[in-house]
Amino acid sequence: MQPRRKPLLTQTRRRRKVVNMSSRRVVVTGIGVISALGNNRQQFEKAVFSGESGIKRLNIPEIDRLRFKKGAQVSNFQPPDHFEERHLMLLERFTQFALIAAREAVEDSKFQFSNDKERRRTSVITGTGAGGQTEQDQVYKDLYKLDKNRLHPLTVPRVMSNAPTSHISMEFGITGPSYAITTACSSSSHAIGQAFWAIRSGMVDRAIAGGSETPFGFANLKAWEGMRVVSNDECRPFSKDRTGMILGEGGAMLLLETEESALLRGAEIYAEIAGCGMSADAFHITQPSEIGAANAMNDALEDAGITPEAVGYINAHGTATLANDVMEANAIRNVFGKHTDKIPVSSTKAMHGHTLGAAGAIEAVATILALKNQVIPANINFSELDPDCRLNIADKPIDHDFEAAMSNSFAFGGLNGVLIFKRRK
Amino acid sequence: MNSDTAQRTIAVIAKFKNMPEDQVTLETQLKDLEMDSLDGLNLIFELEEEFDILIPDDKALTMKSVGEMVEGIDHLRSGDAAAAETSADSDPAPAEGS
DSSP states (O other), X not given: OOOOOOOGGGGXXXXXXXXXXXXXXXXXXXXXXXXXXXXSHHHHHHHHHTTOOOOEEOOOTTGGGOSOOEEBOOOSOOGGGTSOHHHHTTOOHHHHHXXXXXXXXXXXXXXXXXSHHHHHTEEEEEEOSSSOHHHHHHHHIIIIISOOSOOOTTHHHHHXXXXXXXXXXXXXXXXXXXXXXXXXXXXXXXXXHHHHHHHHTTSOSEEEEEEEEOOOOHHHHHHHHXXXXXXXXXXXXXXXXXOOBOBBOXXXXXXXXXXXXXXXXXXXXXXXXXXXXXXXXXXXXXXXXXXXXXXXXXXXHHHHTOOGGGEEEEEOOOOOOHHHHHHHHHHHHHHHGGGGGGSEEEOTXXXXXXXXGGHHHHHHHHHHHHHHHTEEOOOTTOOSBOTTSOOEEOXXXXXXXXXXXXXXXXXXXXXXXXXXXXXXX | OOHHHXXXXXXXXXXXXXXXXXXXXXXXXXXXXXXXXXXXXXXXXXXXXXXXXXXXXXXXXXXXXXXXXXXXXXXXXXXXXHHHHHHHHOOOOOOSOO
């Protein structure tokens, strides 16, 4: 029997400082986003508050073989403008989006990693629903259509769901707890929620958290077509004439840190992240449950220590499928009671599409900017309220005085994530 | 109604539900087969494979009985080019959530 080797790290591990959890507030000091609404935060902000749509005719070679023809694709995007060729070879499109968003978030926060301790006390937590679907599609073509017998040697590390996490950690030298979360359409809400809790608990002092998704591989689109949930019309959340979701691609990252750290370095604070709620429906692999959604919303309110009446805006999951929107409206009414009639609700998916694993992060960005600007982004393409979705839908951008906002994410498989942000004056 | 379509549709449903073919008739209501929306999607897929047709989304989710299914499939099998064209561009009726 071999003698047991002493783990190397035990020699350097030190006793952790005991942190009073309740004293640690967590704030957002950096935002990065790339989506069909533009390739940076400024473009996104301009588009999302003027009610622009990023949904257009799909630009893919196989469009004639698809029953739906629209999607929310990132445009005016040339990867070599962002990455050197040697680096680009390692990056699937969803990792490119994640890295671009992470770079923007870090630059936006003006935080500079100055020593190893800071890097060790930082997390990277990213979400994705299906990982590198663009590359995966190319692999299918090479193997089955072109009859190739050899794939690119870096296929595995390019398509793996944690590739964005690892590349962000390498880019900034971040050595704290880092991982990827995959819970379909809740992935990046869960990622941001986990990062928030990790900072609040004292495990780390800051985090880069968010998600990215690239669903426009032909095989993946065909799989979505089979589900019969994708619209060939517009995306019309909560509208009586809605006909389903429109898929989108993109990525968004937040730089989260303790309020103490942000104040100490004089950083601009977008908002406080105040609460997160998570739940599982334990019900059905595709049909959503009102109870699971309400549980996550209630938990988020409790975690934030606020009453339902304090919430002045809900960025809904609002996919525009028949089932989600009715379920979500019922769940909101269940949680908010009579206050439901007073809360403006919108789903920004009508503009940037359903970006799946990136949805929670992109919609968190919309929610944070709504709080900061005190403007509710519009639920565009809305014609008439579905009587089964009794919500106060903001069909135009509206100026609104509010202190807290909720962002909902509900995934296939019944896994729910809800985030609450508070205004900073 | 084409008897070949009827017979093959009934055979597909019976196999799908693992039940004797004589228990499935044109009058059988789909709700009585205890199918949820995912079963419905799967059954439509089996029927599309059986007849090599494309069932439009809006039709797929409104059929209530086996007879209506057979009628719809007959229509698609009759080689109605317009129907086939419609099926490729039809508006879907969303069934699921996320």
